[in-house]
Amino acid sequence: MNNESAKKLESVLIRIMDEMRYLNIDSKYHGVNKAINILKNSNVSGYKNISSCLLSDGRKLYDNRDSSERLDFLFDQAYELSDKMS
Secondary structure, three states: OOHHHHHHHHHHHHHHHHHHHHOOOHHHOOHHHHHHHHHHOOOHHHHHHHHHHHHHHHHHHHHHOOOOHHHHHHHHHHHHHHHHHO
């Protein structure tokens, strides 16, 4: 895993948070924030947890019907990048 991949993933996660704030649903979901903190702190041992954080929020978004096409697209990008990191 290189620093470039971590920066790309962090960028996508920040865009997810921006979209969630726009939809006024950011306070319901904490996995994305956890993943961002893992990346910001360069916690390499925590990289393996990023996928589970994202999957948890993705399932909750779907179950609560809070998702949008834009969020689905961004989450797909984040899943792909996090899979490459683990």
